[in-house]
Amino acid sequence: MSSVLVILEIKDRIISRISWEAMAAAHTLAEGRGLPVDIAVVTSPTNPILAKIQGKPPRTIYAVDHKLLHAYTSDGYAEACAQLIAHVKPAYVILPHTYQVRDFAPRLATRLKQVLISDVTGIETHAGASVAPTFIRQLLQGKLNARYSHTGTGVCLLSIQAGAFRADAPEASATTVEPFLPKLEAAQIRIQPGEPFRASAQTVDLGSATILVSVGRGIKEEANLPIVQELATALGAELAASRPICDAGWLPMERQVGSSGQTVAPKVYLAVGISGAIQHLVGMKGSQCIVAINKDENAPIFEVADYGIVGDLFEVVPALTAAVRKVKG
Ligand code: FAD
DSSP, rough: OOOEEEOOOTTTTTTTTHHHHHHHHHHHHOOOOOEEEEEESSTTTGGGGGGGGSSSSOOOOOEEEOOGGGGHHHHHHHHHHHHHHHOOOOOOEEEEOOOOOOOOHHHHHTTOOEEEEEEEOOOOOOOTTTTEEEEEEEEETEEEEEOOOOOOSOEEEEOOOOOSSOOOOOOOOOOOOOEOOOOGGGGGGOOOOOOOOOOOOSSGGGGSEEEEEEOGGOSSGGHHHHHHHHHHHTTEEEEEEEEHOOOTTSSSGGGGBSSBBBBOOOSSEEEEEEOOOHHHHHHHHHHHHEEEEEOOTTTTTHHOOOEEEEHHHHHHHHHHHHHHHHHHO
């Protein structure tokens, strides 16, 4: 039986959050197609991280291990994944759209004579096994949604954009780990690994914040920003913004959320005076809990919000800040 194979990525000794989102995408596709999910991680089969893989139990977890994979190279990863795919024979391979995946996945696709449908933000499965699923990706900086289907033969390779899918709620997983030892030779690795990419220390990494307070044009002028900054400080949150706020230079570009800014998926995203244009939504709709404050009850942000407050932010935000301070003592 064919399957959906999801290849998770370890970053800083943990499975990266975007990998869990890729797993959620894999489950969406697998459930729609009636297929089982297999997982692969490039690591030693004895890595305790494997026992912590949670989510709906997969059929098999493959630990792809070889000493030539201990340092990342696109040559090594593409070759090892190609051999794993030949062994597992999945119908679909899903990867998180990380810097590393962007580096090796095109090489893997070329090696398999397939295309890579990259940066996928949505999956539509259709009734009937004969109708190919549709994969959505954005074009022209989010102005257009394009729909792609894989109609050729062979495996379909996909990478999933950060924040596009909500990571599954954790469930205990009792699946056993199967070592997969690819045949690799030193001569196949033609690339010397350099220092892995790290965002500069000055850059705000909104992606790792647990709570984001995000401010939009409803704030009216720069002088009013301390109102939302105070709420962010009280909550222990990072401050983010919609594009007009950054375009105006009221906050630095690195705090912009959206299709031309950062993609985020914090536990709580508090949108203050943000209308909810698609270019903003695509950057934050994967957040676990969205709270919106807007004076317009028809603002599109309420369509994605878990909690909505219809009201004037200049009244609601200071009241919220005072309440948080009171609770925190
Ligand atoms: P507005 O749309 O003006 O909304 C302001 C909201 O505040 C309104 O809903 C209003 O009801 C509310 N409001 C006003 N006063 C109050 C008050 N006193 N109390 C409560 N609510 C109030 N945008 C992004 O955010 N990120 C991107 O990355 C991005 N990329 C883009 C890329 C392209 C190619 C294009 C064309 C656009 C992009 N945009 C992006 C812009 C996007 O289309 C919207 O224009 C933008 O998101 C709107 O920002 P906003 O919600 O802050 O402002």
